[in-house]
Amino acid sequence: MTYCVAMRLEQGMIFAADSRTNAGVDHIATFRKLHRFEVDGERLVVIMSAGNLATTQSVLSLLRQRARDAAPKHILNVPSLYDIAELVGGILREVIDRDAGQRQSGVDFGSSFLVGGQIRGEAPRLFHVYPAGNFIEATVDTPYFQIGESKYGKPIIDRVVDFRLPLEQAMKCALISFDSTIRSNLSVGLPLDAMLYDADSFDGSRHYNIDEHHAFYRELREAWSDGLRDTFRSLPPLRL
């Protein structure tokens, strides 16, 4: 599995993804799931993927290939992020139609994508593209999306995140959400890809790799664990 989370907040956006891909627990590998597409000062697009690896890789390869081949509509020339979400959904359908046509087994070819970023002239936007190729957009009331193994890490986000949360705080919350997921589920694992995007900066350089030796991630995990345990110990005595 995979776990990815993206948030569109007042100050900008954050993105985080793990890098574990598995088919069963024996066949584990590391693949990046956070992909950046940039045109200097004009557009910055981040795509994160969960689901069938063959499908997600094909979608990303076709997105890149068509931009290189200057297809009429591609990820680097369509005028809005909405159009990019539509593009991703369309290519996803195309890939699934192609591969599922030869279906020989009960394999699930489905994939989900988070498509976020900013194109000059628009505010930052964030879309969740479903396996069917349709998509929804994040709003002020629902400023974040998750894909993949999302349930373990949802409660902490639900408790902490709102649209006005500063980016750095939001990233800490995302990292805690990953830590909770990784502790409870074997199929999500380090290293993490983490990216902060400041609105209107068109700058993708705040992009970090977090592995098990990352000092701050370790410190954060410990501080959170200790805080939770302290909070738990100081709860009022049970009265039922």
Added chain:
Amino acid sequence: MTYCVAMRLEQGMIFAADSRTNAGVDHIATFRKLHRFEVDGERLVVIMSAGNLATTQSVLSLLRQRARDAAPKHILNVPSLYDIAELVGGILREVIDRDAGQRQSGVDFGSSFLVGGQIRGEAPRLFHVYPAGNFIEATVDTPYFQIGESKYGKPIIDRVVDFRLPLEQAMKCALISFDSTIRSNLSVGLPLDAMLYDADSFDGSRHYNIDEHHAFYRELREAWSDGLRDTFRSLPPLRL
């Protein structure tokens, strides 16, 4: 959906279940999922269920009916809790074979059960009966099982619970696990059924109903929420 959790700890056991049943979000109803079977001073058995309501109700009806009709082997006379888990698994298969034989739709008839308690002569034991009717037993290393919508509430249990945790602490942890689940998932809802069982007591009277007006549950939720937020605020500043 449903969420149920049971723990088998040094001091005894705890059980907790929500009571929401739904088919889609329109058809919501309240059904108890924690069922007690007792023989004074001799056996106390708790069964909690998740999954298809028709299947779980049939399994429980047949368990009761066969005890009443004094079938050769029933829940009140088999000599061990292992035998009860086997009984539940067997009846589950029987019900699914019966109902799925007439399958007219893509409905999932599957159900899972947690079967716990104590029979005189044995220590308290806890089993997880899978939809296929086979089952596993909780151990000192894995002292708890969840069924139903279990992922949201798993991280807090993974962080806090071990075999030596006192019962009252374990129940607080279970209630927090429910609160996290209820906040993040519409299909799990109050009231909760909560039960503490002291080892060797054969006493099922510490069984409580917790609804939205329950003073301690409200206090616990607030204390936990406040504690989490305080912990979050006092985390070290982001350094990536």
